[in-house]
Amino acid sequence: MKIGVxxxxxDFAEHISMLKKIGVDVAEVRLPxxxxxxxxxxxxxxxxxxxxxxxxAYGLMEPLREFGKSHAIWGTCAGAIFLSKDAKxxxxxxxxxxxxxxxxxxGRQVDSFETDLEIDELMKATGTEHAYHAVFIRAxxxxxxxxxxxxxxxxxxxxxxxxxxxxxLATSFHPELTNDTRFHEYFISLAS
Amino acid sequence: MESKTGTWTEKKGLAQMLKGGVIMDVVNAEQARIAxxxxxxxxxxxxxxxxxxxxxxxxxxxxxxxxxxxxxxxxSIPVMAKCRIGHFVEAQILQSLGVDYIDESEVLTPADExxxxxxxxxxxxxxxxxxxxxxxxxxxxxxxxxIRTKGEAGTGDVVEAVRHARSVIGSIRQLQTMGDEELxxxxxxxxxxxxxxxxxxxxxxxxxxxxxxGGVATPADAALMMHLGVDGVFxxxxxxxxxDPAKRAAAxxxxxxFYQDASVLAEVSxxxxxxxxxxxxxxxPEGEKMAGRGW
Numbered sequence: 001m002k003i004g005v006x007x008x009x010x011d012f013a014e015h016i017s018m019l020k021k022i023g024v025d026v027a028e029v030r031l032p033x034x035x036x037x038x039x040x041x042x043x044x045x046x047x048x049x050x051x052x053x054x055x056x057a058y059g060l061m062e063p064l065r066e067f068g069k070s071h072a073i074w075g076t077c078a079g080a081i082f083l084s085k086d087a088k089x090x091x092x093x094x095x096x097x098x099x100x101x102x103x104x105x106x107g108r109q110v111d112s113f114e115t116d117l118e119i120d121e122l123m124k125a126t127g128t129e130h131a132y133h134a135v136f137i138r139a140x141x142x143x144x145x146x147x148x149x150x151x152x153x154x155x156x157x158x159x160x161x162x163x164x165x166x167x168x169l170a171t172s173f174h175p176e177l178t179n180d181t182r183f184h185e186y187f188i189s190l191a192s
Numbered sequence: 193m194e195s196k197t198g199t200w201t202e203k204k205g206l207a208q209m210l211k212g213g214v215i216m217d218v219v220n221a222e223q224a225r226i227a228x229x230x231x232x233x234x235x236x237x238x239x240x241x242x243x244x245x246x247x248x249x250x251x252x253x254x255x256x257x258x259x260x261x262x263x264x265x266x267x268s269i270p271v272m273a274k275c276r277i278g279h280f281v282e283a284q285i286l287q288s289l290g291v292d293y294i295d296e297s298e299v300l301t302p303a304d305e306x307x308x309x310x311x312x313x314x315x316x317x318x319x320x321x322x323x324x325x326x327x328x329x330x331x332x333x334x335x336x337x338x339i340r341t342k343g344e345a346g347t348g349d350v351v352e353a354v355r356h357a358r359s360v361i362g363s364i365r366q367l368q369t370m371g372d373e374e375l376x377x378x379x380x381x382x383x384x385x386x387x388x389x390x391x392x393x394x395x396x397x398x399x400x401x402x403x404x405x406g407g408v409a410t411p412a413d414a415a416l417m418m419h420l421g422v423d424g425v426f427x428x429x430x431x432x433x434x435x436d437p438a439k440r441a442a443a444x445x446x447x448x449x450f451y452q453d454a455s456v457l458a459e460v461s462x463x464x465x466x467x468x469x470x471x472x473x474x475x476x477p478e479g480e481k482m483a484g485r486g487w
Contacts, residue, residue, distance in 0.1 A: 007212070007449075008212070008449050009211070009212040009213045009231075009233060009448075010209055010212060010213075011208040011209055011211055012211075012212070014208060030450065045208070045209045046209050046210075046211070046212070046213065047209070047210075047213060047232075047233040047269050047270075049228060049231070049269060050213055050231045050232070050233045050445065053229075053442075053445075054445070054446070054449055057442075057446065077209070078209070089268065104268060107290075108264075108290045108291075109202075109270065109291075109292035109317065110198065110290060110315045110316050112202045112206065113195040113196060113197045114195065114196050114199055114201060114202065115194065115195040116194075135201055135202070135205055137205045137206050138209075138270065138292070177201060177205050177208065
């Protein structure tokens with residue numbers, strides 16, 4: 001099992017350290033050739049416009065779309081925006097996941113928040129019972145899911161913050177900023 | 193489900209999202225859009241870039257809130273703004289505007305020559321400059337959630353940024369080799385909070401994200417700073433005081449991502465037009481240097 005982390009910009013080092021913690025081989029991905037031999041890919045938090053522009057400049061858009069057809073990809077925050085079909089702005093998107101997202105949906109940095117989420121799928125998959133503590137930073141919201149995409153987690157008021165479509169996973173929040181490895185374990189189960 | 197805002201995790205976390213990126217000084221909405229289009233991960237809104245502050249002289253203060261709001265409206269990436277060292281009312285104003293990060297900056301004229309802002313009192317996160325590990329850990333002790341080397345702003349001369357980054361990173365390495373009984377003396381000699389000194393020794397890194405700033409003018413400068421071990425780069429006057437800002441901005445963004453790949457650096461460095469004119473720091477009178485501001 002070898003997982004790549006898109007390392008163009010953002011908190012890719014934090015994802016790498018989580019993956020190492022659960023004993024997974026990791027590789028940094030900056031160019032199309034770095035996707036060879038990977039079983040899955042994580043796209044980190046960061047600025048989605050920066051990540052998108054660098055992906056276009058270095059020819060990653062098509063190789064990433066191709067990779068996503070047959071491999072697991074997980075986007076956190078900016079990565080989730082990049083995975084989506086629609087972000088209501090004219091920035092480069094992979095369009096792999098049938099979700100519509102709204103950037104900076106909760107406001108500016110002073111509105112960024114932490115909260116506990118009950119995520120049934122995650123607790124079932126990892127055989128645990130405690131809530132998941134989620135860190136949202138200038139977070140996007142998953143406004144709606146379509147087609148085969150399904151809601152994985154929502155806030156109490158129903159706003160969607162995690163979604164899954166087969167082997168594709170999108171979270172508005174940042175599991176890589178916590179010590180809780182359950183989301184990374186869950187993603188590895190999708191990549192297996 | 194109780195939600196919490198303004199936590200230490202939130203403050204540090206936004207800086208973690210900026211890693212591997214370039215934060216650019218902009219003076220109006222049009223420059224902010226150029227920066228975003230070039231791939232900046234954030235912009236710093238200010239009325240005059242440091243090179244102009246140097247040229248104009250006089251007292252440099254927080255920028256007009258109207259200009260900051262216009263920049264916030266113009267781009268979707270985070271917007272930072274500067275307040276004077278110790279001027280907590282300017283910081284309160286910036287927080288109320290909703291800026292995403294405040295830079296308590298030596299580039300502006302200090303308002304207090306003994307004390308910095310107690311940054312733990314704010315919900316908005318702060319970045320502060322440093323020349324060495326003692327200064328960095330004092331600022332973190334006051335609540336800075338991100339650190340940058342000071343360099344010498346507005347000069348286009350990278351020598352001071354290199355000096356400060358080498359000093360901070362060298363001290364982190366030095367701590368790794370020290371015995372626990374030596375840490376209190378290290379804390380005393382460097383004027384650094386003991387608990388943070390211990391943390392740096394244990395983790396082998398700064399407790400918060402650490403960018404380079406002050407004198408970066410070319411893609412090669414930015415890549416040099418990344419090699420020295422910083423997490424990302426601020427570029428102030430270097431972009432919009434150059435001949436072709438859009439092209440240079442995009443080149444510096446690429447140089448930070450591909451800092452280890454000299455062939456990419458060669459490609460992005462081609463035909464960038466005039467770099468900012470620059471001033472040689474070694475020939476600059478002490479009184480003109482900004483890096484000494486900070487206590």
